[in-house]
């Protein structure tokens with residue numbers, strides 16, 4: 001099953017002389033269970049690609065389908081994102097006044113899940129990322145690596161089937177980065193789909209496929225990269 005499909009997607013930021021063509025006709029299909037790494041220089045359109053794939057941003061032209069639904073036809077994109085799409089932002093976006101568990105519970109509660117059930121689910125994924133013992137701490141009481149894992153837990157809660165991770169290993173030491181990739185890999189084996197932006201060949205090596213972007217276009221694609229640690 002194709003979980004996310006982009007067909008000739010363009011995205012132009014701004015207008016006139018200031019227009020930036022962030023994506024120039026990108027077509028891409030990612031299947032259930034696939035981990036696809038997106039690589040490319042800064043400014044090549046990686047974040048824009050993730051944003052349009054998850055419905056955080058609308059393409060200027062072309063179509064984006066998530067699980068067979070054309071996102072242009074979806075009125076409540078926020079609800080679709082909360083239910084089906086887990087997003088790890090480059091700058092994490094944890095809410096400082098909420099504990100780790102409360103941050104992870106939030107998307108579920110926004111979706112109408114009772115607090116007790118949401119808490120139970122949050123504790124489950126925090127356990128998966130090795131953070132059950134700090135669930136009641138606030139973000140500023142956690143290390144950088146722990147905060148990153150809270151953001152990952154929030155993207156996984158509620159069995160979301162499409163996980164979009166924008167450099168989730170940025171600023172992590174290698175063992176912690178490897179742990180995060182292992183977690184994402186396990187989710188894929190359980191049927192989730194992951195699009196992962198990374199600069200690190202080491203992490204891209206966990207992917208089934210690597211897509212290279214340059215100036216808003218896919219310029220190369222490799223399958224089954226040499227994998228030494230899987």
Ligand code: ADP
Pocket residue numbers: 013014020021022040041042043044045046047048049
């Ligand atoms: P990457 O994640 O690969 O660094 P981005 O997708 O963030 O690339 O950006 C692609 C291009 O689009 C860059 O030239 C960037 O400056 C531009 N861009 C991204 N977002 C915006 C925006 N909101 N407004 C104007 N230009 C933008």
Ligand code: MG
Pocket residue numbers: 046047048090166
């Ligand atoms: Mg980016």
